[in-house]
Amino acid sequence: MKHHLPVLTLPILTLTVLLAACGAPTTPAPEQARPDLTRPDLTGPGLTRPADLPPARGAVRNVSALTVNDTWRGTTWRTLKQGEGVTLVGADDATNAEKGDTAATADLPLLCLTVDGRPAPRGVDGWVGGEVRLSPAVNGTSLTSRKVADLLCATEFGDGWRVAGTRDGTGWQLLAAGQTDPDTRFWVAAEDAPANPWNSDGERPDAVIPDTTRVMGAEDRAGLLKASEDGRVLVFRSDAPILRTLKEGAAIVSRPADAAPAGLLGRVKALERGADTTTVYTSEVSLEEIIQDGALDAAVKLDSSMIDFEKSGSAIREQQSKLSAQRTFNFFNFSRNPFCLYDHAARSLGCDNGQASGLRSRVPATNYVTLEGELSARADAFVNVNISWFRLQHFDAGVQLSESARATLFAKGSYGWNINKDLNQWQVVFSPITFTIGPVPVVITPILVPTVGTNGQITATLRYEASQSFTGRYGVEYNRGSGWRGINTNTWTFSAPPAPTATASAQVGAYLGAKGILALYSASTSGPQVFVHAKPFVEGQASGTFGPGQTSYSLCAYAGVRVDAGAAFPLVSSAPWQAQVLNWRQRIYSHNC
Structure with a gap:
């Protein structure tokens, strides 16, 4: 005869998945009358209008401990026309440079600009005399001032780069060298109204970064040829810009790169410089050594x-x-x-x-x-x-x-x-x-x-x-x-x-x-x-x-x-x-x- 007993259970797998990415996209809504954006002078060869863009692409983070409300917003532009080596960016019907059109919690690139006096391509008018590029996406809540936005552009692309503003170009449009992504909107500086993440909802303190902290820009990341798994041995092309002033004792930090897909952080112990490559040896460094004052506060899905x-x-x-x-x-x-x-x-x-x-x-x-x-x-x-x-x-x-x-x-x-x-x-x-x-x-x-x-x-x-x-x-x-x-x-x-x-x-x-x-x-x-x-x-x-x-x-x-x-x-x-x-x-x- 078989007797049955009640018995304990085995618990079930608890799946602890973490950190990132995206909720529903932000959809900017037009909130003011817009000027006529027609540019009859932009008839030069090769300039074509891209397909209609979707609303702002990028995550809207649930920034848990920050007071997020409808007034904390930023101003965005889009790509209007592009040709070979040139691009026209500017406002569209969704742009609102008086109140801001996109929640500050969105992750969008910055429109970065350098004005260097380069001549206009033949047959193109309204030339700004420079180049535009898009930075990697940044959360608007981290843009605590125009100075920080300018610094992000300069860090990414070098001296002379800054965030583009609504006064650059003419008629809320800017024609420059470069190519911009036609599938995303991007942050610009609204210069005539509090319509930026840094001034649409009160002022916020800037982060303070010591001179010994060196952030790798786009050319530095491209020049990083190899990195050990722990980030303690880095091999650069010797022409990487960061190597010109990098010294022992400095802290080096980077967002993800091809050779360091999870980013890297370390303090420079030694450099071995060669004609073609330079090897940088690093040791551990703490966050409080690379940031003097600053805050990060976010929850991600x-x-x-x-x-x-x-x-x-x-x-x-x-x-x-x-x-x-x-x-x-x-x-x-x-x-x-x-x-x-x-x-x-x-x-x-x-x-x-x-x-x-x-x-x-x-x-x-x-x-x-x-x-x-x-x-x-x-x-x-x-x-x-x-x-x-x-x-x-x-x-x-x-x-x-x-x-x-x-x-x-x-x-x-x-x-x-x-x-x-x-x-x-x-x-x-x-x-x-x-x-x-x-x-x-x-x-x-x-x-x-x-x-x-x-x-x-x-x-x-x-x-x-x-x-x-x-x-x-x-x-x-x-x-x-x-x-x-x-x-x-x-x-x-x-x-x-x-x-x-x-x-x-x-x-x-x-x-x-x-x-x-x-x-x-x-x-x-x-x-x-x-x-x-x-x-x-x-x-x-x-x-x-x-x-x-x-x-x-x-x-x-x-x-x-x-x-x-x-x-x-x-x-x-x-x-x-x-x-x-x-x-x-x-x-x-x-x-x-």
């Missing part, structure tokens, strides 16, 4: 369009064609085949053992623990920095996660076990996200690493099905004077069918969780980072006595979630910090305990 499939794990790369841009991820689905957590005999399991080879044959007859189930999850990330007089006043970063899952646990055998591992084949690496504090780029790469752990003793056959949902905001926070602490707000629900089954006895603990990592100036899980590790878990003991005329059993089962968080990098602190920020546990079943 993730969707699957931001996944870097080349750097992600093999199982994620295989699913590339199945993913579409979405904020809810459905990467993990074991509904048809078991996922094997453990094989006591160390034989080939014939099911997915965490490698990318997939599901091949059948589950072994003895000594195994398997899982079937489904998971969906979504996550956002946040990062905030405040530095004053070379002292870090505040830093926080972390993840906000929502996920739901269903799982069924099977176990059979007579053995003990203990296993913890990272499932690197399911590692998800997102594209780097670049913020700016003044002209200094702060680059963060979100990374997700699923994890698994299980331990116990079993002389039984177990089966249990359960579902759970989880929402939490976790991370780390530093305040000068009080030091580090964990960030922890959460809700968690658990449900299970009323008829789990077991025979004999078992003592089991298990979790399926994930490490959510914000890597700074790195795409490595071993580099500078903030991390959280969320682990929904179950623990319990079950035992039964069976014999002629005698049947008894006991069961104590608990479920909950544990979360560790920490900071492991010298960018903020010279020593790593880690703590358990949550240990929530409740009894889910009790009989004869």
Whole structure:
């Protein structure tokens, strides 16, 4: 006769996805009468009007701790006509240079201009005598003054570059050398009204950057030929502009480049100059050494369009064609085949053992623990920095996660076990996200690493099905004077069918969780980072006595979630910090305990 016992459940995978990218685009609305933009004098050869542009392309960030309202706006232009080597940019019907037309929380390029007196192409009138280029996209909230906007252009393209303004050119239009992207709008300086991110909603202090901080511009990034993974060895072409004045002791910082896709930050230890190439050796440097005064305050959203499939794990790369841009991820689905957590005999399991080879044959007859189930999850990330007089006043970063899952646990055998591992084949690496504090780029790469752990003793056959949902905001926070602490707000629900089954006895603990990592100036899980590790878990003991005329059993089962968080990098602190920020546990079943 077979007797059935209620048994503990295995928790479901908590998918901690992080940091970046885009919500709905900002749609500028016309708010004033516009002048006639017809330019009959622009009839020179090769000038053609591009196709109608979509509204402003770029993310609108949820800037969590800043007071964002309808008055905090900036003025944008667009490409009107382009020819070979020349471009006409200017206002359109969406532009509003009196109140601003685009939310300051949008990520858009700056229109940068240098006026050098170059002659006009033949047959073209209205020439400004210079060149325009678009900077990488910057969040409008980081443009705290016209000076900062000018500095961003000069940092990116060199001396003599500045942000273009509405007084440049004629009639709110500007004709210059260069090519601009016809598919995006871009920030310009409204010079006759408070219609800029820096003056449409009050004044904000500028970031102050010491002279020893050297930010790589476009030519420097193009001249970077090679960089070690940790950014400690950099090989430049010897004609890279930054090398003309770079000295030992200076701090060098860059947004992502071809040779350093996650950006880089370091203090120069030595330079080996050669005729063709120059090697720069760097050491670690902290944020408060490269910024005298400045602040960064933002929350960003993730969707699957931001996944870097080349750097992600093999199982994620295989699913590339199945993913579409979405904020809810459905990467993990074991509904048809078991996922094997453990094989006591160390034989080939014939099911997915965490490698990318997939599901091949059948589950072994003895000594195994398997899982079937489904998971969906979504996550956002946040990062905030405040530095004053070379002292870090505040830093926080972390993840906000929502996920739901269903799982069924099977176990059979007579053995003990203990296993913890990272499932690197399911590692998800997102594209780097670049913020700016003044002209200094702060680059963060979100990374997700699923994890698994299980331990116990079993002389039984177990089966249990359960579902759970989880929402939490976790991370780390530093305040000068009080030091580090964990960030922890959460809700968690658990449900299970009323008829789990077991025979004999078992003592089991298990979790399926994930490490959510914000890597700074790195795409490595071993580099500078903030991390959280969320682990929904179950623990319990079950035992039964069976014999002629005698049947008894006991069961104590608990479920909950544990979360560790920490900071492991010298960018903020010279020593790593880690703590358990949550240990929530409740009894889910009790009989004869």
